[in-house]
Amino acid sequence: MKTSLKVKRYNPEDDDKGTYFEEFTVDMEEYNTVLDALIAVREYEDESLAVRCSCRGSICGSCGIRVNGSGALACKTKILSVAPNEETITVEPMGNMPVLRDLVTDMTPFWDKLRGVEPWLQVDGPEPESEYVASADAMTHLNGVMSCIMCGVCVSDCTSLEVFDQFLGPAALAKAYRFVADPRDAADLSRLGALNEPGGIWDCTRCMACVQVCPKGVAPMDRIMKLRDAAIEAGFDNTPGARHAEVFTEIIKQDGHLDETMLTLGTIGMFNIGRMMSLVPIAFRALVHGKLPLMYPFTHVSQGVTQIRKIFDHVEAKK
Amino acid sequence: MKYAFFPGCVSRGGCPELYTAVISVCEILGIELEEMTSASCTGAGVLQEKNLRLGDMLNARNFAIAEQMGLPIMTICSTCQGVMAQANSRLLADPHYLAEINEPLADEGLEYKGTVEIKHMLWVLLEDVGAEALKERITSPLSALKTAPFYGCYIVRPTNVLGFDENPNRQQSLEQLIEIVGAEVVDFPGKTKCCGFPILTINENASLKMVANHTGDAQDLGADIMVTPCPLCHLNLDGFQPRAASKNKRKIELPILHLPQLIGLALGLEPKALGVQQHIVSPKKALAGLGIRM
Numbered sequence: 001m002k003t004s005l006k007v008k009r010y011n012p013e014d015d016d017k018g019t020y021f022e023e024f025t026v027d028m029e030e031y032n033t034v035l036d037a038l039i040a041v042r043e044y045e046d047e048s049l050a051v052r053c054s055c056r057g058s059i060c061g062s063c064g065i066r067v068n069g070s071g072a073l074a075c076k077t078k079i080l081s082v083a084p085n086e087e088t089i090t091v092e093p094m095g096n097m098p099v100l101r102d103l104v105t106d107m108t109p110f111w112d113k114l115r116g117v118e119p120w121l122q123v124d125g126p127e128p129e130s131e132y133v134a135s136a137d138a139m140t141h142l143n144g145v146m147s148c149i150m151c152g153v154c155v156s157d158c159t160s161l162e163v164f165d166q167f168l169g170p171a172a173l174a175k176a177y178r179f180v181a182d183p184r185d186a187a188d189l190s191r192l193g194a195l196n197e198p199g200g201i202w203d204c205t206r207c208m209a210c211v212q213v214c215p216k217g218v219a220p221m222d223r224i225m226k227l228r229d230a231a232i233e234a235g236f237d238n239t240p241g242a243r244h245a246e247v248f249t250e251i252i253k254q255d256g257h258l259d260e261t262m263l264t265l266g267t268i269g270m271f272n273i274g275r276m277m278s279l280v281p282i283a284f285r286a287l288v289h290g291k292l293p294l295m296y297p298f299t300h301v302s303q304g305v306t307q308i309r310k311i312f313d314h315v316e317a318k319k
Numbered sequence: 320m321k322y323a324f325f326p327g328c329v330s331r332g333g334c335p336e337l338y339t340a341v342i343s344v345c346e347i348l349g350i351e352l353e354e355m356t357s358a359s360c361t362g363a364g365v366l367q368e369k370n371l372r373l374g375d376m377l378n379a380r381n382f383a384i385a386e387q388m389g390l391p392i393m394t395i396c397s398t399c400q401g402v403m404a405q406a407n408s409r410l411l412a413d414p415h416y417l418a419e420i421n422e423p424l425a426d427e428g429l430e431y432k433g434t435v436e437i438k439h440m441l442w443v444l445l446e447d448v449g450a451e452a453l454k455e456r457i458t459s460p461l462s463a464l465k466t467a468p469f470y471g472c473y474i475v476r477p478t479n480v481l482g483f484d485e486n487p488n489r490q491q492s493l494e495q496l497i498e499i500v501g502a503e504v505v506d507f508p509g510k511t512k513c514c515g516f517p518i519l520t521i522n523e524n525a526s527l528k529m530v531a532n533h534t535g536d537a538q539d540l541g542a543d544i545m546v547t548p549c550p551l552c553h554l555n556l557d558g559f560q561p562r563a564a565s566k567n568k569r570k571i572e573l574p575i576l577h578l579p580q581l582i583g584l585a586l587g588l589e590p591k592a593l594g595v596q597q598h599i600v601s602p603k604k605a606l607a608g609l610g611i612r613m
Contacts, residue, residue, distance in 0.1 A: 069508070159472075159513040163528040202521050206364050207513035208401075208476035228368045240521045248365040252377070256359040258328035260554075267520040286558060289597045291333050300331055304357030304380075307427045311380065314423035315373045 061151030094156035124186030154210035170220030202241025256302025322393035336594025397549035401473020460501025471549025574602035
């Protein structure tokens, strides 16, 4: 079958051209992957095409790119799955990292952030005589997150990193969870304290882009949510993010429904006068447009609130 | 065509015009709604940060209420849709977990049996009313209104819990609806990205940058208007657009419509009856181009 690729090109040695798209058509079989097609382009069409790959079996994590706008491993993406009717496939380098040449990105920021979460076991106390013991359940639980092959695809599509480059990002945070959830690790408190800082767990937008694109089912965002829970439980509850989750939950317990005004006030903190004043013009505008119903706190209670509160009590009692 | 109507918190709070528009549009299209007045918030993914099981219990209770009503649920918020779909997928995956989650519901005589169907209005319009039937009802096509779609994360990700395998058209649902009402789709890179609302109180600069990127890029590509099936996205993209524009030094004035408002206009409903005058960024100019007066 004919496979057409529209490839984003960039050669740092050729300033005149800058970044541009180039189209190639190659003959492929139905079982081939996007990586096979790119290699065919390099072999038979243009040997200057830069693409990074090694294992071709979704193990090494080298061939992260963007296929039709979404992060993916080129070797795991079947041509038929993205171009069932021989549509042109758009191929670009991963996002949220500098491009070195064509489809090859500079992973330095990725590795720096990963090192930043101290991705090694930090034990405490005397060394055991034989091995450190961890329960089978605990390690089975970690299997998913340990499947990470550090390909960078989740980082490529992270919507928070796109606007805030200090964010640690999904890969580093998932790796942090791998150690926080490891029963042998004794550094939970210092880890959670560091992750609670700006750029850490609370800067994730919960957009699920990382969950969607991860080729190994790591579900980084789910791990970030677990880190948030662990941080609050460990007493790191005085950040806007932690207050947001706390106040939100409290409002649902009280009313069954959300009251956005109370949520905003509670999250900012009643004594944060500066931030509060900055929201006055927004609130005034909303009021004028009938978007801030004044009777709202009194009319917005679910008819099932008694039963809803009982569910909260049930969960509390089980703790 | 009858649904257990789950309006969500925002359509009864910060976006009351959405509720009004849904009721008017459903009436015209013969979509019967029975509101789930005793339901709770889905947790919006925020409550789940603190306690996932609690979130699953609240959603299982809502599902059990719909089962008792004998109706599929219709949502009007991408976030409600996604959070419910994720909860349902966890509940259906493990009968033991479902039994545990059902425990506190017994007190109310409820038990979630795992049969509920959860559909956003966007999908109800395309899959249940049907594209052809909907087209026949369009009396005032929004010809040449350049419209940028903005989905909201939870109605597009993760695809495996949102029924995209069985209904692949859901990937392009908003574009399809824009075409059905006679408008022109303006594609832009941010249409399935985060609107920034979830981090508004945590990292306002990052949140506003997202608003400026999406609305500004869509406008630069020629959009007259943007449409979204998510009221949370609407709160940020509309309510914080003026601040986002000034902070990011971009000149942006892109009105954001709720999905049923776009449909309502094409069904010939009065703009005021749809509450379009309640938006912070007025759609007056964009609609005047179609001869619609506000």
